[in-house]
Amino acid sequence: xSAYTNHNQDPRLHGIKTKIRxxxxxxxxxxxxxxxxTLLLDPKAxxxxxxLFVERYKGKNIxxxxxxxxxxxxxxxxxxxxxxxxxxxxxxxxKLPGKVISQEYILEYGRDCLEMHVGAVETGERAIVVxxxxxxxxxxxxxxxxxxxxxxxxxxxxxxxxLPELKGRERLNGKPLYVLVExxxx
Amino acid sequence: xxxYKVQDSRLHGIKNKIRxxxxxxxxxxxxxxxxPLLLDPKAxxxxxxLFVERYKGKNIxxxxxxxxxxxxxxxxxxxxxxxxxxxxxxxxKLPGKVISQEYILEYGRDCLEMHVGGVEHGERALVVxxxxxxxxxxxxxxxxLGxxxxxxxxxxxxxxLPELKGRERLNGKPLYVLIExxxxCDSQKMKEENx
Numbered sequence: 001x002s003a004y005t006n007h008n009q010d011p012r013l014h015g016i017k018t019k020i021r022x023x024x025x026x027x028x029x030x031x032x033x034x035x036x037x038t039l040l041l042d043p044k045a046x047x048x049x050x051x052l053f054v055e056r057y058k059g060k061n062i063x064x065x066x067x068x069x070x071x072x073x074x075x076x077x078x079x080x081x082x083x084x085x086x087x088x089x090x091x092x093x094x095k096l097p098g099k100v101i102s103q104e105y106i107l108e109y110g111r112d113c114l115e116m117h118v119g120a121v122e123t124g125e126r127a128i129v130v131x132x133x134x135x136x137x138x139x140x141x142x143x144x145x146x147x148x149x150x151x152x153x154x155x156x157x158x159x160x161x162x163l164p165e166l167k168g169r170e171r172l173n174g175k176p177l178y179v180l181v182e183x184x185x186x
Numbered sequence: 187x188x189x190y191k192v193q194d195s196r197l198h199g200i201k202n203k204i205r206x207x208x209x210x211x212x213x214x215x216x217x218x219x220x221x222p223l224l225l226d227p228k229a230x231x232x233x234x235x236l237f238v239e240r241y242k243g244k245n246i247x248x249x250x251x252x253x254x255x256x257x258x259x260x261x262x263x264x265x266x267x268x269x270x271x272x273x274x275x276x277x278x279k280l281p282g283k284v285i286s287q288e289y290i291l292e293y294g295r296d297c298l299e300m301h302v303g304g305v306e307h308g309e310r311a312l313v314v315x316x317x318x319x320x321x322x323x324x325x326x327x328x329x330x331l332g333x334x335x336x337x338x339x340x341x342x343x344x345x346x347l348p349e350l351k352g353r354e355r356l357n358g359k360p361l362y363v364l365i366e367x368x369x370x371c372d373s374q375k376m377k378e379e380n381x
Contacts, residue, residue, distance in 0.1 A: 023281035033281045040261070040271040041304050047265055073257035074273070077224070081231055081262055087224040089258070097207035097217045120225055 012048035017181045019045045020161065028109065032185055034161050036071065036132045050075065052180055053158055054082040057128060062155055064127035066090050068114070068143055071132035075160065079130060088120045088127075090143050101149060105142035114139065116146040123151030133161040134177065137168030144175060196232035201365050203229045204345065218345050218367060220255065220316050234259065236364055237342055238266040241312060246339055248311035250274050252298070252327055255316035259344065263314060272305060274298050274313075274327050285333060289326035298323065300330040307335030317345040318361065321352030328359060 067076025080087040203223040251260025264271040346363040
């Protein structure tokens with residue numbers, strides 16, 4: 001599901017989409033990088049972004065918002081705070097101190113590993129996973145794996161931007177995906 | 187200045203949620219882990235509220251947050267006070283045109299980058315991170331903002347390690363923290379590494 005393709009398009013979405021800057025050939029040739037930093041420079045557009053997610057998830061008994069390092073750390077905590085949920089950071093290897101579990105994954109341009117603290121999430125907790133963007137779905141897939149391995153129920157994945165042509169949505173083990181903006185590389 | 191001396195009733199709950207992990211990332215360092223704080227919605231909200239109460243209505247238009255844990259505390263503060271959020275990142279993470287500042291930190295050497303054009307001359311700014319140790323990272327952050335003509339109003343951190351004297355390295359700029367941690371590091375070892 002995408003807020004952008006809804007027939008009753010929320011009027012806030014246009015302002016959000018126009019604030020995303022596309023940077024060609026970053027981090028390497030051929031990639032059109034979706035830069036959300038320009039969105040963060042517009043307090044109204046940034047607030048609208050958070051509000052759209054909060055309105056969707058408030059009152060749904062979601063107790064965990066997991067955010068993927070590092071841009072998921074920008075969007076996840078404000079959502080968690082507004083819905084009264086825990087914020088659980090999912091990090092690159094060796095960043096989290098103490099006991100962690102790890103999940104390896106293949107991403108759009110390479111291979112990586114994601115870690116989560118043992119004990120952060122309890123069995124049966126309802127969780128959403130937040131990141132700025134979904135491309136191939138590899139990172140989000142790893143994030144969901146970590147949460148499910150400790151017995152959490154992943155309710156939905158939430159991203160600001162989707163690149164539908166990379167079909168990440170199909171790689172989420174049947175879990176739903178909600179995005180605000182779709183970008184097509186025409 | 188430290189919120190702890192004023193003893194707001196919320197501070198006790200916040201301090202209790204910070205976990206000290208010995209010998210991370212290497213022997214001798216007592217790592218101040220803020221992740222348990224984030225697992226307590228009330229304590230996390232109280233943390234953000236304490237900063238927001240201090241900075242709201244002070245005409246601050248920039249909250250700069252240092253990657254990565256500054257990204258957790260900075261945006262909620264920025265949203266609540268109506269300011270822009272400016273991420274300060276490790277090298278090669280920000281796309282497009284950036285300026286860079288090298289610095290020496292508690293356990294090594296690094297470089298911080300900021301986008302060109304996000305901050306305008308004369309804007310009033312805060313720099314936010316989870317913790318101040320030696321002050322090297324915060325100093326680099328302030329340098330970046332200063333180079334584009336912003337006015338640093340204050341540096342804001344959840345935790346300070348006063349024995350590392352980071353407060354003295356902020357070029358006279360004020361520092362506001364919620365929690366001070368003493369005997370939380372092998373101070374002698376830190377001094378030796380920094381010499």
